Amino acid sequence: MTIAGSARRGIRRYNSAVGGLWDPAAPGVLRLPSGRLVRGRGLSRPLPGGVLPDFGLYLLGQPPPPVDWESVWLRWPDFRLPADRPAVRPALAAAWRRAAAERVEVACAGGRGRTGTALACLAILDGVPSSAAVDYSPHAVETPAQRRYVARFPAA
16 A cells, blocks of 8 residues: 655645535545445546545556545556455545545546445445445446455455
């Protein structure tokens, strides 16, 4: 797990203080049962307009491009499972906690398989049974191995 520092901490506090969470109707924004909002997206597409993330969790086989907000990179090759499996739950738990008060995005290159798998795991952390978690990111978990990973992801 790699953590990139942020030069935007003062801006992040200002934006969050004026209600700077994601617009629930914006593309890629997922509302978890707790009300937390998380944006899933593909890094191969242009950054959406509007507000910037406060925190990003990036799921790629190689380091992501630098960003102006705090981020964590999990080495996760395309169509596969995370390379450092023990690092996944702590990274997702941190993203879940932060989503209560900050704009959190989860992204891989295409914004589907790895992102969908991670969003389904976030739903589990939010109290969704693992048997229903894939439904929180329909058509996004791409491989049988990713479905099994979600089914076995520990809630606690």
